[in-house]
Structure formats: structure tokens, C-alpha cells
Amino acid sequence: MAKVAFIGLGVMGYPMAAHLKNRGGHEVTVYNRTQAKAAKWVEEHGGSFAATPREAAEGKDFVFSCVGNDDDLREVTIGENGAFHSMKPGSVYIDNTTASAEVARELAAEAEKRGFHFIDAPVSGGQSGAGNGILSVMCGGDPEAFERAKPVIECFGRTVRLMGPNGNGQLTKMVNQICIAGLVQGLSEALHFAKKAGLDIDGVVEVISGGAAGSWQLQNRYKTMVEGKFDFGFAVDWMRKDLAICFEEAARNGAKLPVTRIVDEYYKEIQEMGGGRWDTSSLIARLDRS
Template sequence: MENKTMKVSFIGLGVMGFPMAGHLQTNGYDVCVYNRTSAKASDWQAQYQGRMAATPAEAASGADMVFVCVGNDDDVRQVVYGETGILAGLAAGALVIDHTTASAELARELAEACSKQDIGFLDAPVSGGQAGAETGQLTIMVGGEETDYAQAQPVMDAYARHSQLLGKHGSGQLAKMMNQICIAGIVQGLSEALHFGQQAGLDCAAVIDVISKGAAQSWQMENRAATMIDGKYEFGFAVDWMRKDLSIALNEARRNGSTLALTALVDQYYADVQKLGGGRWDTSSLLTRLHQK
């Protein structure tokens, strides 16, 4: 049963973590946050009136659940391990939920480390971007034990429209890799379609209005086609982060023997965007490299 008197901690207040932690606080949970840059934690505290801590261990102390949303595998390890890490502050019976998009290998490693202290663990990467985090409409892919998921699921509902347990530890991260593989192919296809239409002299906005009602419809078309047509990319999910995610997927593919030919190609296209200075542009900026041809 959901207990909103429980103490929860949120580690990492980036564009995703800041509003996610805010949703927990506004939904009645007692939230303590930690961020590597303390000024961001101060900003969060001023906006949501929760608590802040100087270290991950301090934030985790006394918490029933600790949520993590940082950059990559190494960032997760830095906030979990060591004298100031989450595991140093958590008591037995607590639960760690990692929302970072990271490797399945790390998820299994963390599950084992938590288990040694009788702490539960879920790998739970999210999809929906900054907008989804701000509106509380994220989708969460989860790996771990069913009992831990049952405990975490009603709490995650504060910022999720849907979450699902997909299997053992690492399954959430593997599902997120599939998510990013799909997005890479769809954005490249949309970019080529818009480039084709522009070269043909069509009113691409009018064309998108028509084809978005049929089989070509996608989230990317609905949410990114208009800004792509206008050449606006200073928002959204950064190319640098997408390349990080695709690297994780490509490394996993080498381990499990799968073939990701299109993903590898699109990853190189994103490298072209980085060379154009677009590392922080939204992933829809794949269209810009076609304008260079």
C-alpha cells in the first residue's frame, strides 16, 4: 500500500531529475535531494520546499527509497559507492531505483551490491524527455524483482503515465536500448522525408499534416516535424546524450550477437552533427547534415 509519509531521496537534478523530484514533493512525499552542483539543489529547495543534502549518503540516510537520475555508468557509481555514496547512508530494507540510462551490466552490478546490504534495486530508465518529466507523463521500463517493483510503482506514478516490469535486473536498460534504437531510425527517416520534400519544393508542413494521419505517424513526427522545418534545435534531448545511449546499445549488441546496422549508421550521422557544432542540439537535428550535402 502506498505510504506518502515515507521518506524518499532523489539524486541528480538535471533537466529530468529536477521536475521528477518536484512531482514527488508535490505529491506529498518527504523528499531530500542531492545534486553535484549544490546551487541546483538550492534552486530546487526554493521552488519545492523540500530538503537538500551535502552528499548522496546524507540524502539517503533514513530514506525508504532513493531515486537516481544522473549521466552515465561512471556517474552512477560515483553517487552509489564510497564513504559519501548512497549505500553508505542506506539501511537494510530500503530500495534504490536508478532512472539513469546506463548499461545492463551496471544494473546487474548494482543489484548485487545492494543485495549484499539487504537493499532492493530496480533499473528503471525513462522515456518521454524533458517535457514528459515536467508534465509527469514519463514511461518507465523496469528490471528487477516483482516485490520491489510493487513497492516502487505507486511512488513512480507521481511522474509516470506508465511503468512496467520487464524481467530480471538489466531488463529495464535493455528495453531502453530498444527504445533508443527505434528513435534513431525514425528520426533519420523523418529527416530524409523532410529533406526530400524540401528539395522537391513541397509545402512540408502541409504534407506532414496529411501523412501524420496515416501509417507514417510517430511521436517524432507529431512533436518534432514543425521545429525541424523551422530549423529550430536548441531544446530537447541532446545529440551528445543520444550518442551515449547508442554507444551503450551498440556495445550490448556486440555482446549478444545482434546486428544493428542502421543504428551504427545513424550513430555516425550524429557524429556529423557534432562536427557541425550540434552536440547540444535536439536529436531531430539529423536534418541539418542533409542541408550540408
């Protein structure tokens, strides 16, 4: 059993922290900007909550965070009441936020100065993956620190892999988001076409899912896409935030992302339709409206 803190109890962090407590049996202290949510988590799962990230991190072996963006991450780490001010030597900070590789390297360097480790560890698998504790976790950091942290991360991660030095976890998550953007657009067009052609959608999916067109998105999202239900899952607003990070990194490394840029514009249309909080599979809505 380890002493663990979890900072950020959003749709992903809330169940991830619960798996650390219930599945891992760890001693967990949580922090959330809205304290009532932290109190609710403790009421449901036990443990304790702290008034600040600094208080939450004090004396802990491992500190996790899952917040919104680079600025939020800096605030909970090196801000006035940030966790970095109280972390003990040799401890490990594991950040599950989808953020930039640049901020991961920045915070890793700061952690090293202070005598502890930083691992960038963004996740994939969505709200359902977090709830079921079967996320994919792509990590960047020191190998020894990773090996110490891996059994703890596995409380909510089915696939946990070190991708290289700090920043490589975030770069791998960018690859994931680029894949999803193109895949969901292709699936949207395919289902839209199938409907227009008058085909039995369930039958089409059964036939093609066993071949080269099969995917997690096809299996798990086709029914809700056809039904026009998008009030769940990973929000369009967050996807556009993630794609902006991809474009910034591509500008640095020279990668060309023509299809991803087109799909990002389509997501902008979804936002203009009022769908900023819709699931990313809502790309089909812009096709079906015409």
C-alpha cells in the same frame, strides 16, 4: 507519504523530483553535485537538500537517481559518499539513469548484499515528458520491490512497467534508443525531400500522420526540424552515449545494428558541426547544409 531522496537534478531529474514532492506529497530530500541547484530546488518546492548522496539516502524508503553514465552512477551509489552506505534494510533504490545493463546487475547484487533492493528504471519521453510527469519508465528488478515502488514512480511516469529481472529495464531502453535513431533519420530524409519538392509541409504532415507514417517524433518535432531549431530536448552527445551502450550490448548478445551504426556516424557529423548539445532531431541539419 514516503521518505524519498532524489540524486541528480539535471534537465530530467529536476522536474521528476518536483513531481514526487508536489504531485505525490512525499517528503523529498535532494542532492546535486552543484549544491546551488539543490538549494534552488528546495526554494521552489520545499523539502530539503543534502551535502552528499550518503546523507540524502539516510533513513529513506525510496532513493532515486538520474545521473550521466555508469561511472557517475557508481560514484553516487558505492563511491566514498555514496547512497548505498546509508540505505536502510528493505528500502528501494530506483535508478532512472540511462546506463548499461551490466552496471544495473552489478549494483543490484551489491544492494542485495546490503539488505535493500535496486531497480533499474530508465525513462523515455524527454524533457517535456519529465516536465509534464508523463514519462515511460521501463524497470528491471524484484517484482515485490517493484510493486512497492510503482505508486511512487507513477508520480512522474504515465507508463510504468516491470520488464523482468535487473538489467531488463536498461535493455528495454536500448531498444527505445535504437528505434528513435532510425526513426529520426527517416523523418529527416522525408522532410528534407518534401522541402526540396516544394510541398506544403504542414499539409504533408497532416495527411501522413494519420496513417502508417505517424509517430510522436513526426507530430512533435517536424516544425522545429523544418525551421532548423534544435536548442532543446535530448542532446546529440547523450544520444551517442546511449548508442555506444547499445553497441556494447549488441557485441555481447550478437545483435546486428547496421542502420543504427550508420545513424551514429551521422550524429558524429552533427557533433563536428558544433551540434553536440542540439536536440537529436538535428539529423536534418546535415542534409539541409548541402
